[in-house]
Amino acid sequence: MQNVALNKTVPNASAATFDLSVDNVVFGFDGEKLQVLLIRQGLPGEDMESDRFHMAVPGDLVLPEEDLDEAADRILSTLTSLKGIYLKQFQAFGAPDRVFDEKDKEWLTRFRPNPDRRVVTIGYYSLVSISEYRPKPSSFASRAEWCPLEDVPRLAFDHNAIIESGLQRLREDVLQRNIIFELLPQKFTLGQFQRLHEIILGKSLDKRNFRKNVKRMEGVVPLDEKQEGVLHKPAQLYTYRKPD
Amino acid sequence: MQNVALNKTVPNASAATFDLSVDNVVFGFDGEKLQVLLIRQGLPGEDMESDRFHMAVPGDLVLPEEDLDEAADRILSTLTSLKGIYLKQFQAFGAPDRVFDEKDKEWLTRFRPNPDRRVVTIGYYSLVSISEYRPKPSSFASRAEWCPLEDVPRLAFDHNAIIESGLQRLREDVLQRNIIFELLPQKFTLGQFQRLHEIILGKSLDKRNFRKNVKRMEGVVPLDEKQEGVLHKPAQLYTYRKPD
DNA sequence: ACAAAAGTGTTGGAGATACACCCATGA
DNA sequence: TCATGGGTGTATCTCCAACACTTTTGT
Numbered sequence: 001m002q003n004v005a006l007n008k009t010v011p012n013a014s015a016a017t018f019d020l021s022v023d024n025v026v027f028g029f030d031g032e033k034l035q036v037l038l039i040r041q042g043l044p045g046e047d048m049e050s051d052r053f054h055m056a057v058p059g060d061l062v063l064p065e066e067d068l069d070e071a072a073d074r075i076l077s078t079l080t081s082l083k084g085i086y087l088k089q090f091q092a093f094g095a096p097d098r099v100f101d102e103k104d105k106e107w108l109t110r111f112r113p114n115p116d117r118r119v120v121t122i123g124y125y126s127l128v129s130i131s132e133y134r135p136k137p138s139s140f141a142s143r144a145e146w147c148p149l150e151d152v153p154r155l156a157f158d159h160n161a162i163i164e165s166g167l168q169r170l171r172e173d174v175l176q177r178n179i180i181f182e183l184l185p186q187k188f189t190l191g192q193f194q195r196l197h198e199i200i201l202g203k204s205l206d207k208r209n210f211r212k213n214v215k216r217m218e219g220v221v222p223l224d225e226k227q228e229g230v231l232h233k234p235a236q237l238y239t240y241r242k243p244d
Numbered sequence: 245m246q247n248v249a250l251n252k253t254v255p256n257a258s259a260a261t262f263d264l265s266v267d268n269v270v271f272g273f274d275g276e277k278l279q280v281l282l283i284r285q286g287l288p289g290e291d292m293e294s295d296r297f298h299m300a301v302p303g304d305l306v307l308p309e310e311d312l313d314e315a316a317d318r319i320l321s322t323l324t325s326l327k328g329i330y331l332k333q334f335q336a337f338g339a340p341d342r343v344f345d346e347k348d349k350e351w352l353t354r355f356r357p358n359p360d361r362r363v364v365t366i367g368y369y370s371l372v373s374i375s376e377y378r379p380k381p382s383s384f385a386s387r388a389e390w391c392p393l394e395d396v397p398r399l400a401f402d403h404n405a406i407i408e409s410g411l412q413r414l415r416e417d418v419l420q421r422n423i424i425f426e427l428l429p430q431k432f433t434l435g436q437f438q439r440l441h442e443i444i445l446g447k448s449l450d451k452r453n454f455r456k457n458v459k460r461m462e463g464v465v466p467l468d469e470k471q472e473g474v475l476h477k478p479a480q481l482y483t484y485r486k487p488d
Numbered sequence: 489a490c491a492a493a494a495g496t497g498t499t500g501g502a503g504a505t506a507c508a509c510c511c512a513t514g515a
Numbered sequence: 516t517c518a519t520g521g522g523t524g525t526a527t528c529t530c531c532a533a534c535a536c537t538t539t540t541g542t
Binding site for chain 1: 515
């Protein structure tokens with residue numbers, strides 16, 4: 001926060017100005033796969049299905065008087081009309097060459113007041129239960145869609161890298177905090193719960209051992225209810241209540 | 245990275261510009277206590293010992309073409325003339341009211357080209373073995389000094405909070421990665437090693453159990469050397485070599 | 489001799505791992 | 516009846532926590 005090397009009281013002529021944005025990696029779980037929420041945004045007059053759309057993680061510039069967490073929350077809630085979603089800042093991305101693709105530059109020219117300005121973005125990840133939120137199929141020129149993690153296409157800017165490191169951070173955090181329940185629907189089966197663990201941790205777990213651990217977990221309570229309409233033995237449903 | 249709610253192609257009039265800085269929480273271990281590197285910077289003509297100095301964590305504005313990690317490294321190496329120090333980005337601080345103290349505002353007026361501009365800072369922490377670096381006692385108008393964590397005074401801006409969350413993050417990271425050795429001198433005793441663990445984890449450990457764990461650790465190798473000049477039984481010295 | 493930290497083993501309990509078969513449902 | 520995931524118990528091993536006394540040096 002101060003000029004370390006240069007012991008001068010003269011304003012530093014080489015000071016840069018930055019735009020600041022927040023990008024939000026929204027993870028969702030549908031009972032089978034881990035998904036990410038992507039935004040497909042066409043330039044006006046363009047076909048949404050065309051090759052020239054802009055695909056990215058939801059994000060926006062931070063407003064002049066806005067806190068970073070606020071910005072992340074605003075972006076998410078305008079997009080999904082869901083409030084109170086779990087949100088976590090995980091990393092700032094500030095490489096000077098974050099924007100190098102011509103298509104990205106063109107997009108900035110259309111949507112940004114200062115398209116040439118260097119922009120640093122703060123990465124957040126957030127967790128949503130897909131069964132409790134399905135994005136509206138379309139809204140004007142932009143459209144949100146779930147995309148399975150393994151099928152994520154080439155995205156704008158450095159968004160592929162942002163997703164990657166968001167996922168890495170999620171992996172680390174899951175072991176520490178009780179955030180995994182944010183991804184589950186209110187009522188879930190132990191099968192779903194185990195699958196989610198396996199996906200996030202990236203390894204398969206023993207069913208019986210997993211269930212023993214769940215029994216020892218606080219907050220996971222069985223309901224008087226079973227799955228219906230499945231083509232196998234219906235599973236016991238569970239829910240999560242925050243302990244204390 | 246795009247205007248989510250506002251489906252407009254018109255530049256957003258409310259876009260803000262930011263200054264971006266990097267602040268570096270440098271942790272050091274002297275064999276006894278965990279310390280932080282602080283910068284004492286006087287306004288010109290002021291007594292360094294006076295009450296009106298500016299005390300802060302080392303930091304600076306990010307240069308126009310500079311990557312964030314580069315900036316952190318530059319700040320640290322101009323300050324300590326040490327290269328290759330362990331550096332880790334841990335958190336962005338961007339509250340709109342980060343700068344509210346009158347003294348801080350005054351300081352910005354003297355040292356910053358755009359003192360009123362909102363500034364967001366990226367927090368890094370870094371780890372240094374104190375015995376391998378003692379800051380030069382003074383350099384012109386600024387001075388770096390080690391300060392034991394528990395004695396850190398009221399600092400500029402939100403730097404107390406930055407140190408606090410840097411420490412918290414260090415605690416989490418230590419359990420996962422082999423970074424703790426960055427804080428130790430090249431040759432260390434198991435006593436120092438244990439004390440360092442105890443400080444970072446914030447609890448005391450059993451000596452025999454700790455030493456059993458060390459034996460199971462990869463990379464910690466005993467040397468043919470003992471402590472000298474201590475007023476008790478001299479300890480075996482160890483060193484750390486990265487496995488593989 | 490004394491002070492101060494170094495060094496050293498054993499035991500009991502808890503948690504992790506490995507492993508295989510029957511069950512309920514819908515098609 | 517078949518395919519699909521649901522559901523269950525035991526034995527072993529490894530890791531963790533608790534615990535006290537002797538050793539070596541400098542003063």
